[in-house]
Amino acid sequence: xxxxxxxxxxxxxxxxxxxxxxxxxxxxxxxxxxxxxxxxxxxxxxxxxxxxxxxxxxxxxxxxxxxxxxxxxxxxxxxxxxxxxxxxxxxxxxxxxxxxxxxxxxxxxxxxxxxxxxxxxxxxxxxxxxxxxxxxxxxxxxxxxxxxxxxxxxxxxxxxxxxxxxxxxxxxxxxxxxxxxxxxxxxxxxxxxxxxxxxxxxxxxxxxxxxxxxxxxxxxxxxxxxxxxxxxxxxxxxxxxxxxxxxxxxxxxxxxxxxxxxxxxxxxxxxxxxxxxxxxxxxxxxxxxxxxxxxxxxxxxxxxxxxxxxxxxxxxxxxxxxxxxxxxxxxxxxxxxxxxxxxxxxxxxxxxxxxxxxxx
Numbered sequence: 001x002x003x004x005x006x007x008x009x010x011x012x013x014x015x016x017x018x019x020x021x022x023x024x025x026x027x028x029x030x031x032x033x034x035x036x037x038x039x040x041x042x043x044x045x046x047x048x049x050x051x052x053x054x055x056x057x058x059x060x061x062x063x064x065x066x067x068x069x070x071x072x073x074x075x076x077x078x079x080x081x082x083x084x085x086x087x088x089x090x091x092x093x094x095x096x097x098x099x100x101x102x103x104x105x106x107x108x109x110x111x112x113x114x115x116x117x118x119x120x121x122x123x124x125x126x127x128x129x130x131x132x133x134x135x136x137x138x139x140x141x142x143x144x145x146x147x148x149x150x151x152x153x154x155x156x157x158x159x160x161x162x163x164x165x166x167x168x169x170x171x172x173x174x175x176x177x178x179x180x181x182x183x184x185x186x187x188x189x190x191x192x193x194x195x196x197x198x199x200x201x202x203x204x205x206x207x208x209x210x211x212x213x214x215x216x217x218x219x220x221x222x223x224x225x226x227x228x229x230x231x232x233x234x235x236x237x238x239x240x241x242x243x244x245x246x247x248x249x250x251x252x253x254x255x256x257x258x259x260x261x262x263x264x265x266x267x268x269x270x271x272x273x274x275x276x277x278x279x280x281x282x283x284x285x286x287x288x289x290x291x292x293x294x295x296x297x298x299x300x301x302x303x304x305x306x307x308x309x310x311x312x313x314x315x316x317x318x319x320x321x322x323x324x325x326x327x328x329x330x331x332x333x334x335x336x337x338x339x340x341x342x343x344x345x346x347x348x349x350x351x352x353x354x355x356x357x358x359x360x
Contacts, residue, residue, distance in 0.1 A: 039079035053096025077261020107173035135251035
């Protein structure tokens, strides 16, 4: 081989290695790792359990979701923590099979998820007031990725941090049947999905489905589609009406939970000038105020789901974009109770009942 050919081959080899190293560097650079833990969620009365699978992450990392039954006693979006924690790349794909117990049905989800949206949340983080009463704000990072499963094969992914939770996307699984040949190979723990003793425990254990919820749902059909109805957004903002000379505590945040599993923290010092935003219906409101007696009070209320649906239908009709509205939280003169009213710019008004109201 003459020197010219030898030199050319050496140059090509060097270029190939350099390009490969550059690609590997770019891949590593793009694969930023964040500190987070995985979790799962189910809706009240509808326990779920992952049979096998989980989430594929950037760079081929894998995060399993099969860490036990997901109780049906929690609100939709309440995240049960998984086993993992630490710096990891972000999920790119959902790929798992799960059991919807009240349907006696397995579902399969195999779909890419919005990794770019996840990155945007994890990279930006959010600001909240510190809890020591100083009024200072602190920057926090999202540290959980939750996967919710609902009847009908509905899957929702959220990103969450302390007091804040945002929806990343909604996906749909398909019904599957596990082959008898596969079931026959499972050990006594793995085959629990088909064992009568285990199923009886799921349906009758008050920790999985509280007796109150079980009785409320008894004889009723599964409300397929309701979990997509939860995702409908309306243009509204919170407005507070307090007794004369009382005011929201400006050193705190106002916490709002939504029916679609999202949560917000709003600066109480700026809430009077807050603009309308597209949000799902609220389910819980938490706030602090200073009464005319100069005492500090804390307050919270859980909104009744049926009453909320009725109120929003009264004000917005069949079109969630038909108007804008205020949710008015009015505290009584004795600082012992508050009411909740939905007021539309179209002049329509409706009260929302609360399942629980506390002022302390």
